[in-house]
Amino acid sequence: MTLPNGSRQCIFAAAYDKFPFLRIYQKNGDLLYESRYLNGQEFPLALVNPNSSQKSFGQIMQNYRKIKSTTEYIYALYIGKTTSEMTKEGVGLDDFSNEIHVWDWLGNPIQKILLDRNIFSFCVANNNKYLICSSLNSIDKLYKYKLQL
DSSP states (O other): OBOTTSOBOOEEEEEOSSSOEEEEEETTSOEEEEEEOOOOOOOOGGGTOTTOOHHHHHTOEEEEEEEEEOSSEEEEEEEEEEHHHHTOTTOOSOOOEEEEEEEETTSOEEEEEEEEEEESEEEEOTTSSEEEEEOGGGTTOEEEEEOOO
């Protein structure tokens, strides 16, 4: 990975499920960049309040669930639903979303990909040419999407 100052080093990207953040760290743990997706989310107080109700926990926004990267880009599956919306009565573990956010290694948003179906997981080709996705609703199939970044 080449940083803006021209140096090359290993870095690490993290995306969070309770906060709409992407953070990029140096190999020594120092934070290099932070990008926040502006989704109108309030701070999830239920996580820190010992007297929170079940309803409060249900209102916590679920953000990023899966993250993959190449030497050029970072990809994360964005959910954008509350816990209550994800755990409706009668629905167990299910596909998360059809929305993948893409950033460069400087934390700049590059693209929002909207797939034609919700997916559970994905991987990205090292050359950034396509995604391979899986769905819990069709466990015997894989879905390939051509990327245009």
